[in-house]
Amino acid sequence: MKISEIGEFGFIDEIKDNTLFNPDPVVIGIGDDGALYKTTQGMEQIAVIDTMVENSHFIIGRTGEWYDVGYKAVASNLSDIAAMGGIPTHIVLSTAFRPDMDVDDVIALYKGIKDICRTYKVNILGGDTVTSQEGAVITVAAFGEIEAGKALLRSGAQAGDVVAVSHTIGNSGAGLDVMLHGADGYDELKKAHRFPEPQIALGRLLVKHHCHSLNDISDGLASEANEIAKASGVRLVLQYEDLPISEELQRWAAASGTQAGKFVFTGGEDYELVFTMSSADFAQLQAEFPAVTTIGTVEAGPAEVVLCQGGKRELLPAAGWTHF
Amino acid sequence: MKISEIGEFGFIDEIKDNTLFNPDPVVIGIGDDGALYKTTQGMEQIAVIDTMVENSHFIIGRTGEWYDVGYKAVASNLSDIAAMGGIPTHIVLSTAFRPDMDVDDVIALYKGIKDICRTYKVNILGGDTVTSQEGAVITVAAFGEIEAGKALLRSGAQAGDVVAVSHTIGNSGAGLDVMLHGADGYDELKKAHRFPEPQIALGRLLVKHHCHSLNDISDGLASEANEIAKASGVRLVLQYEDLPISEELQRWAAASGTQAGKFVFTGGEDYELVFTMSSADFAQLQAEFPAVTTIGTVEAGPAEVVLCQGGKRELLPAAGWTHF
CATH class of the missing domain: 3.30.1330.10 (PurM-like, N-terminal domain)
Known part of the structure; x- marks a missing residue:
């Protein structure tokens, strides 16, 4: 009907x-x-x-x-x-x-x-x-x-903070790519795209553990990290080798001839969280929520995001990852 | 650009x-x-x-x-x-x-x-x-x-209440009709359609003066009056001759060969208010807000709207006015 x-x-x-x-x-x-x-x-x-x-x-x-x-x-x-x-x-x-x-x-x-x-x-x-x-x-x-007064904004990142993410990143964008290619399998990637989990419980723990700045990853990690850098007036330095990337994403990247970083930095709709806090507070958080991973640090400096990979250090623009 | x-x-x-x-x-x-x-x-x-x-x-x-x-x-x-x-x-x-x-x-x-x-x-x-x-x-x-506790709902109409409206009704629907016909003039009707005024100030006075039930006229008076009747479990009896109808609406109705009641009962987007309250409270309200007009009364009875016109008394269905 x-x-x-x-x-x-x-x-x-x-x-x-x-x-x-x-x-x-x-x-x-x-x-x-x-x-x-x-x-x-x-x-x-x-x-x-x-x-x-x-x-x-x-x-x-x-x-x-x-x-x-x-x-x-x-x-x-x-x-x-x-x-x-x-x-x-x-x-x-x-x-x-x-x-x-x-x-x-x-x-x-x-x-x-x-x-x-x-x-x-x-x-x-x-x-x-x-x-x-x-x-x-x-x-x-x-x-x-x-x-009152406890909301976590993008603007509070401080030099000396660690930068961290909630779970593996890029699965949703990779899952979309899998479905657009009509590929079988890769159920974890497809689920990440179709049924993203809002990170409410982690957000509450971040309030408890004195998180300094927080953003959700709706437009790719490159865009969201730059939003924190810009709002806070600090430099975020990310380590490519520390990024949590799922085994399925790596497998799909290889199968499709795409670099995994493309999905991590520009794949949208992960709805995971990226945040900064002191390393001592991060240790406390991790004891309660083990899935979190540090991916970099915050430095005093111009509002920018720098990506370190294989000994090289290059700017990561908000629009994404085109350098390597 | x-x-x-x-x-x-x-x-x-x-x-x-x-x-x-x-x-x-x-x-x-x-x-x-x-x-x-x-x-x-x-x-x-x-x-x-x-x-x-x-x-x-x-x-x-x-x-x-x-x-x-x-x-x-x-x-x-x-x-x-x-x-x-x-x-x-x-x-x-x-x-x-x-x-x-x-x-x-x-x-x-x-x-x-x-x-x-x-x-x-x-x-x-x-x-x-x-x-x-x-x-x-x-x-x-x-x-x-x-x-807290003061919100005016559709469900509070009581037998013995007067039914009233905020200003003239039907201008917006008539203004739309004027514009769809590409007719010149009728500026009041066109303004009613293009720039309806939400009746915030009157809403506040209705709280002050113990209004029993309230609805805004977004889908025509017939639909809104029936919503009050249904939510309150009472009969609303409306007097056609008491309806406030603007001179321009009457002129456009005559020029376009349409009965004025069509615009009043089924013309949407007036964003005027229709409400019920005791007649004593209505008198107090009118002293502060003279534009309001009574158009009928509330009776105990089944949830329905009755329209009296020229000595005849007929049901006014929610879908509109097709009887006369």
């Missing part, structure tokens, strides 16, 4: 159940002009927004399915909240669909949205649905909270 | 100034992973979201210009906050543009967004911009506050 056949109210009936996964702060959910919720005393509020456009951010049947799109539209927003050290609380969302979109596909999209919201105890407080003549457009605005 | 030629960072540079019109509660605005703001103790938070799609919600050069689209994308959201009695505080927004969209048009759109935000002292806290292959898509999520 097509979405145009069930109409707006049919659509709302299909998706209105199972929207509150942490009902305590919610006064009014879906159904009135707006949603109404309470905030926690002593906490500051975080707001983020992100849009995914069909055939630009995803190609159904090739880079993912409708369920994934819903999951990822929320994941990218929760990642921005993780990148401030916050706790996500609610989302509102807007979807634009072609009139001939299949109702089952819409339900699959919303199942993806609801499943990740359930995992992170995030409420769906409301939404809007409109008709699009072209592909689907999904916009999610997410809210979160953080203890 | 095309938007694709200035790129994402050029775009952010063009629009990042003049975004905070009430800086006090803002900790971090545009520029980090998310925005950070403080809420007011004792207030509950309101969240709404709304999307406008080119050639579905607006046709540039025919039903409005880019400036208007920006203005109205915010107005429709602020109207939802007014419809709960709230004070708007911040927005975040997402825009999707074709790569060949003219930069001057983007700037005009943002000027419309900023001008209405300045008027209502609403901060622009952040956004996202993506590429669309088809027309522009503008999504605004707006936040507001209201004293």
